[in-house]
Amino acid sequence: xxxxxxxxxxxxxxxxxxxxxxxxxxxxxxxxxxxxxxxxxxxxxxxxxxxxxxxxxx
Numbered sequence: 001x002x003x004x005x006x007x008x009x010x011x012x013x014x015x016x017x018x019x020x021x022x023x024x025x026x027x028x029x030x031x032x033x034x035x036x037x038x039x040x041x042x043x044x045x046x047x048x049x050x051x052x053x054x055x056x057x058x
Contacts, residue, residue: 008053019043026057 002023009019018031020040028051031040043051 021053021056023056026052026054028053 004023005020006023007018008021008028011017015034016032018033020029020031021027022029028043029040030043032038045051
């Protein structure tokens, strides 16, 4: 079974950010984390539409 989410970019180990893509929809997310605290949000273009990874966008 293929993973639903794929990390496509990383910055930092204990603290930092990740760009994650949903392989079923192509939608990209930004995850920020600091030790045991973090958050995630959808990345959007200038018109407010979700950014899509062209490899997975349908």
